[in-house]
Amino acid sequence: MRDVDVPGPATLEAAWKAVRRFLPVTPVVGAPQLGPSVSVKVETVQPTGSFKVRGGLAAVSATLDAEPGRAVVASSAGNHGLQQFDVRLVLHGDGYREAETYALELSARDGSRYVSPYNDPDVIGGQATLARELAEQVPDLGTVVVPCGGGGLLSGVALGLEGTGVRIVGVESEASPSMSTALAAGAIVPITVEPTVADGLAGNLEPGAVTVGIALEHRVEVLTVSEADIRSAMAFAAHKMGFVLEGAGAVGVAALRSGVLTPEPDGKQTVAILTGRNVAPKLLSEVLHS
Numbered sequence: 001m002r003d004v005d006v007p008g009p010a011t012l013e014a015a016w017k018a019v020r021r022f023l024p025v026t027p028v029v030g031a032p033q034l035g036p037s038v039s040v041k042v043e044t045v046q047p048t049g050s051f052k053v054r055g056g057l058a059a060v061s062a063t064l065d066a067e068p069g070r071a072v073v074a075s076s077a078g079n080h081g082l083q084q085f086d087v088r089l090v091l092h093g094d095g096y097r098e099a100e101t102y103a104l105e106l107s108a109r110d111g112s113r114y115v116s117p118y119n120d121p122d123v124i125g126g127q128a129t130l131a132r133e134l135a136e137q138v139p140d141l142g143t144v145v146v147p148c149g150g151g152g153l154l155s156g157v158a159l160g161l162e163g164t165g166v167r168i169v170g171v172e173s174e175a176s177p178s179m180s181t182a183l184a185a186g187a188i189v190p191i192t193v194e195p196t197v198a199d200g201l202a203g204n205l206e207p208g209a210v211t212v213g214i215a216l217e218h219r220v221e222v223l224t225v226s227e228a229d230i231r232s233a234m235a236f237a238a239h240k241m242g243f244v245l246e247g248a249g250a251v252g253v254a255a256l257r258s259g260v261l262t263p264e265p266d267g268k269q270t271v272a273i274l275t276g277r278n279v280a281p282k283l284l285s286e287v288l289h290s
Helices: 009-022 052-066 096-110 121-137 152-160 178-185 210-217 227-241 248-258 281-288
Strands: 028-030 038-042 072-074 113-115 141-147 167-173 221-225 269-274
Touching (some): 038 121, 052 113, 072 096, 121 152, 121 210, 141 152, 152 167, 152 210, 167 248, 178 210, 221 227, 221 248, 227 248, 227 281
Parallel strands (some): 072 113
Antiparallel strands (some): 028 038
């Protein structure tokens, strides 16, 4: 089990500077199709099509500052490892957990730094920059709806909005309820992961993942949505909202459309984060025509 720190103020500030150096603030736009006083934060316009570039930039920047020349190893179901540079790509295992285990072995073997897509202080700090942007963009923010897998974005948003009183709701696929199971048990519990179109959220948590403790401390809620609701949300987002979303990026829309989550009733804004657009063309076609 790795010893991973919770990011403190210095880490959060360094992440903010790294992200601001390379990435523009992503837009928040109204989404009346999802209810009154509902908006969406559009992370699909990121250069990689996903919010995960925030954490990746923060972690690589921190590594270069502290240990110039040290190699970085990452494990990913897709978005965390999406790059267009000269990298060594290794396909290993039948699912995320096998890839994560192998990446940890590689980093231990050659002394490189392992950068988890969620269980890493710099990555969490990078994801927290999204919350800092939101706080400045939406003065009447009441609820943030956050897609949740390993909890990197969920814990980053919790830290970024600490002390504001904003309600933070994570949404995961019922096919892979790793975070909600951990929160209910007060500790990480192995689960059986079923097939899901929200593959970016699927998988068991790394033992000792710091994200669970952050979520518990900040009393975030985590809800689950069905596969049918995720598929319906992907189609709705494309047809009615003009957004192409991968399954993981559509779970917030699914929660609001299905009634699993009710928007703020008092005029405060509910903001759903559209986290990614990287969906296979075949799956997208299937969803749109089903």
